[in-house]
Amino acid sequence: MINKENNILINFDSNQYFSHLHKVIMKINILSTQSIQHLLLKKILSIISEYNQFLLAYSGGLDSTVLLDILSKIKIKKFFQLRAVYINHKINPSSDDWSLHCKEQCEYRDIPFKNISINIKQNMTKNIDEAILRSARYNALSSDLQLREVLLTAHHQNDQAETLMLALKRGSGPTGLSAMATNNQLYNHRILRPLLYCKKKDIIKYAKQFKLKWINDDSNMNTRFDRNFLRLNVFPLLENRWPNFITTVSRSAQLCREQEELLDELLAETLTTLTKNGSLYIQPLYTMSVPRRKYILRHWIAKYGNIFPSSKQLEILWKEVILSRCDAKPVISLGSKKIKKEIRRFRNYLYLLSTKNKISQELISWNNKSCYCFLPDNIGILFHMPINNFESIQPKEKKSIFPLCSVSPLESIVRAPKINENIFIRFGTVQGLLKIFGRKHRCYLKKIWKEFNIPPWERPRIPLLFYNNSFIAAIGIFTINDEEFLDKQSSKWRFYWIRNHYNS
Structure with missing residues (x-):
């Protein structure tokens, strides 16, 4: 049914939903449960069926075009609303043409479209930073999300494998190795990845079968970017040796995520008990095992600072801040230029603070x-x-x-x-x-x-x-x-x- 207050599908009757879906399937001539259309539809619906208002991050590329096309075919106004946004980084000379292409594709499918242009203060011709672009993109999308909207992205199984491999390169633990989630939080909204369990080859097959038109970004061939290097140089070798490599790597990410969710469930109460007004009571940490203590510290910092500290930083926090003498004024800085935080200790509590300027002594x-x-x-x-x-x-x-x-x-x-x-x-x-x-x-x-x-x-x-x-x-x-x-x-x-x- 639909919760009128929140306007979100809750405990929806799957039989009723799929009876309506069946009518849509018949209209697009999906006659076989083994067809690529039916396969993708089933996976997408398993992820989005609990929500009813969506904003699609639409780049015009192959993946987001396939997701746009599938969503347009099941877009029943009675059930959910859909609109699309193109983030124009103004980097590629063709970016305005791509925006026009996205607009035309949305108009053809009767889907509301919006172009958002962002400016990155960096020399993009030589030293483009993937993290900066991604952060700017998500900030723009989050700012445009309406109260009850859910963000949709077109990440798929191959993207998941790339994310896990990059986490391995950084030496990440289970949290990093869990890669992306199908349903996660983005600031004060939800972000869904309906294609995350879909193979790239299936997405390509769908696009070719329905003769879709999409954008080919030439920057995707630049192996200076880590993801492109993995996609073009590494994964073809691995898949040639082990054809199911992408699927098994994605499964490993899912297992890591399940492990993290279990730890969250088991230790969430402990973290809540030790936290007061955002500060962390550290006295019980002295008698905890090292893994348990690190978990509490890591998740406290992530929850209240939106920062994921490294093992090295946690070690410094423990030795130089928590274990420092009682009359000391210890402090450790964390984060990046965009998110800069510091942790201080005072009377058996840790405080996670934004960095502050000195106040002038003038009257x-x-x-x-x-x-x-x-x-x-x-x-x-x-x-x-x-x-x-x-x-x-x-x-x-x-x-x-x-x-x-x-x-x-x-x-x-x-x-x-x-x-x-x-x-x-x-x-x-x-x-x-x-x-x-x-x-x-x-x-x-x-x-x-x-x-x-x-x-x-x-x-x-x-x-x-x-x-x-x-x-x-x-x-x-x-x-x-x-x-x-x-x-x-x-x-x-x-x-x-x-x-x-x-x-x-």
């Missing part, structure tokens, strides 16, 4: 007439509002995990500035002993940060509120105790700090 003058103040380095916005009736103020409790993990706005209640007082925001240190609300004794700011469990890397990024040269509050953390603040008759303001958690 930020806040116009008293303005309710808003934008903080540097995109760390958030401050705003204030008057409090008409004085509210009781309770001392802030110490947190076991530092309060900046909160996704809610942080707030402080302070006395309103006097007419001759201007508002300033500073970052960094404050000299001298401080007496904060709720405490009997004065102490230095460094000790206050420790009492509130504020990690060292967050301290320089906390906005400090000043009226002229008088320190008033660390917004959202504590307030300075003075007589005017305690006077219930004096007017009060509430300051809010809305943090930008996309950069936290």
Whole structure:
């Protein structure tokens, strides 16, 4: 049936589906269950039948053209919607002509079409990077996906074998060797690969039988690219020796994936238990076996940082960060230029953070007439509002995990500035002993940060509120105790700090 709220086919009656499919099959003269059409249709439907809105990544090449043609023949409006997108990298001089070809093929099949052009900031004539192109392509496709749409790509069994061989070249473990999945997550969407269990020769056979028109990209013959090298130079030799090599390699990838899924199922609860607000509690790791510990660390980083660390990086993380002395400030950097992260340890927790710029020590003058103040380095916005009736103020409790993990706005209640007082925001240190609300004794700011469990890397990024040269509050953390603040008759303001958690 169809879930009306999500508009996705759920627990669909296969008999009803295939009865409708049978009518389509009859129309395209598929009379034999052994025909290439029936074979491909059956494999495709086994993967897409749980969804009903699709976006096809259509390059105009052989594989995506075959997928487009098959989908167009089973495109029953009652069941699902289909549209196609061509990603124009603007690299090949013929790219615009290819876009026009894709548009014509979609119009012929009554399928909505869209061209998306992207610009790669790189010298593409000599040093084209496959990873950069792939990342840009998927980012563009993901951005164009509508709320309930599922992305379809035309990867097939030979592509799967290539992916596994490249993973072997990199020395990947079971996660890398599991290669591509038929159904996986792409950011906040699903990505399906309906042809992943289909052989390349079957796809070619279908295209020739139905006299399809497709694009031949001359760059596919450039063996400088790793995939082309495998496809043109390596696999023909292997298949000549072992005709079923592609199929068996694909099976190995599937077995690795099943193993990873089983590990996910067995250890997911452990990872969830050790994780709080995205940080990882490391005390139980000391007594775990090495494989179990590595799994927890690897999947924590993958889940919260979208980065897949190498064995070498995990070893460095363990020895130089987790096992470093208690008073150390260890850090390890991970990722690439596009995704740059760092891991820090604080009080038996690991934190996966985006790399941050140093905040300027200069004063930020806040116009008293303005309710808003934008903080540097995109760390958030401050705003204030008057409090008409004085509210009781309770001392802030110490947190076991530092309060900046909160996704809610942080707030402080302070006395309103006097007419001759201007508002300033500073970052960094404050000299001298401080007496904060709720405490009997004065102490230095460094000790206050420790009492509130504020990690060292967050301290320089906390906005400090000043009226002229008088320190008033660390917004959202504590307030300075003075007589005017305690006077219930004096007017009060509430300051809010809305943090930008996309950069936290």
